[in-house]
Amino acid sequence: MNNSITNVLVTGASNGIGLGLTKKLLQEGAAVIAITRSGEISNFSHPKxxxxxxxxxxxxSIKNAAQQVKELGIKLDALINNAGVGLDLADEIPSAALMNETFATNTTGTVLFTEVFLEFVKDGGQILFLSTAMALIRNIAPNAPAYRMxxxxxxxxxxxxxxxxxNRNIRVTPLHPGWVQTRMGGDTAPVTLDQSVNGIYKAITENKQTGKFWNIELNAVEEY
Structure with a gap:
């Protein structure tokens, strides 16, 4: 276990990368606060x-979750913003409905959640955002307009x-988790869930730079 990673919060932890990462962190000895829409994780529990x-x-809902974390009286070593949606991955023409729903979770919701939870992140801790290399300018293609933007x-x-x-020495890292075999990525994606989770864990424990885009497939910083 990395001794500096004691308390971690993961959003979107009920399935996919979020659940895989939650299990990995618990396996490594961290205590995990898992945020899920239902307040449950099916068929899984752990003392920490x-x-x-x-x-x-x-x-x-964000305020209610924050109040519960406040009552726990802990400081987070890492806040991991994993929750996200990919509603228009195969589309090329933007629609108002999908733009609004996508931004409500992937952007507005993620930003507002982070702002509310900043007070729980300890000085010297870190904040991670699961992003995508699809959003880097050189990788832009016509599909998935809401998701990419x-x-x-x-x-x-x-x-x-x-x-x-x-000034608080908090490291902030947007990262590419790979095209992963999850409900969003599909069964034919080239990166397994374990490969993605292990790559993200490496970023948590080994990356020392802040404000840089991390690619788990390169295990290194990538230019925006």
């Missing part, structure tokens, strides 16, 4: 796991936040 109901696209906005926010939090 606390599950809190929270929908990051809803401001009242929402994640590009998070990349910008991460850099801004890294500058704001420099």
């Amino acid at each position: 796991l606390t599950i809190i109901k929270g929908d990051i696209s809803n401001e009242e 929402s994640k590009a906005a998070i990349n910008i926010y991460a850099v801004m936040l890294s500058q704001r939090l420099a």
